[in-house]
Amino acid sequence: MIYADNAATTKMSASAIETMTKIVEETWGNPSSLYSVGQRAKEVLEEAREDVAKIIGAEPREIIFTSGGSEADNQAIRSAAEIGRKKGKTHIISTKFEHHAVLHTLERLRKEGFDITLLDVHENGLVVPEEVAAAIRDDTCLVTIMFANNEIGTIQPIRKIGEICRGKGVIFHTDAVQAIAHVPINVKEDNIDMLSASAHKFHGPKGVGFLYVKNGIPLTNLIEGGAQERGKRAGTENVPAIAAMATALKEAFCKMTDNNARLTAARDRIIAGLSEIPHSALNGDSISRLPGNVNFCFEGIEGESLLLLLDDKGIQASSGSACTSGSLDPSHVLLAIGRVHDVAHGSLRLSLGEDITDEEVEYIIKSVREVVEHLRSFSPVWRDLCAGKSEFILP
């Protein structure tokens, strides 16, 4: 089996499993208890906080552990909105292709009276920093732009955007769920005020993540209760998962340079191989792109069929087709980069794992070619295109 859906989730690493098991068995106390079993758990928790902080260039007190990326996104945006509201600033800037954890939170704020600007991400899936600068107004309280897109993997000019926001005194949040441990990130050098991350995207456990928030930015609680996490996120801490997240992050960070070199080579070989399929196109910029992300549209076929047949061949991937989501519209990300519905339905995302081999790369190329050809062989859309009854959209 070739698991090529690492942007959806990753398999936990052996060392993260070991940490988690060890803590579950040995350090099961409540970190809020004053006796030794609890205090040992407290030590584990604070050690994890130090590790996570160090890796992204933050201070330990700037890290809040959450249930994952979505919670971190929600809390970051809610908090910045609250700060803005108190000052009469109710304008927020984001992009059209953010994760729904961001877009739906912004939609809620819009209903509460906020003015939301969603910037264009252009055909290459990249935000233009000058357009961020031009969109900032006197009443802008937040700019939230993802570090790397979850579907097409495009890496945004975060440092530049952060610099612009810093210069105009606007809080800058980035959803770094897909980027962390794949792209070098330093919150100070990159001018980031808030950052969201999720452990299961870098071989840690599910249900845990963190929010980095720069010293001096007050957070609004999503969950009220005890005084955990400096009183900003109530609930007894998930110590085993948090410790395993720190282990996974350290490991992924140490291996990042080596992994990225191998992943980038595999990615570019697959992109070259799939580009040979007629009337297909890579989605998103080919250079400013996550090392393991390949995303293509194939004209004349539908994505769910493609995924099912690839699964039969032992390849697990995903698609932005409407049929895979249960909605009528294909991926909002593909629509945001200008793909029309007809073509967006025929998309394929491969997010490679670090252990991918050269043989697997060749097998993926061969399999995708076969499946696309098979599905086109009885597609009425493809027949009409080939007969000249309708015009090809992709070259």
Add this chain to the structure above:
Amino acid sequence: MALYSEKVMDHFRNPRNVGVIEDADGVGEVGNAKCGDIMKMYLKIEDDMIKDVKFETFGCGSAIASSSMATELIKGKPVADAMNLTNEAVAEALDGLPGYKMHCSLLAEQAIHAALDDYKKRNEAK
């Protein structure tokens, strides 16, 4: 639990009656690429019997399986029976479809009805 029944997967992996009938007596096409599903049915009719049927489909697994099953259900049957084909019958023959995929079986029903309408129209013209 898999998304689809074994029968759906069988008809998806090995679709029956795939292709085109060049001298078809009736052709029907429904759906649109914008929504991600298009089905095209070709009928060969003799003595009020469905002598042959072929299909082409652009769509998801259940759309392909529904087309395949629908052709199997009407092949060799009287035209009157084919007219009475319902999407429920297609879905049932596939051992069920997930709720949000029922529209795929409806498209199969509509594609066959469209091909039969085309056949009738051509006959009236004669």
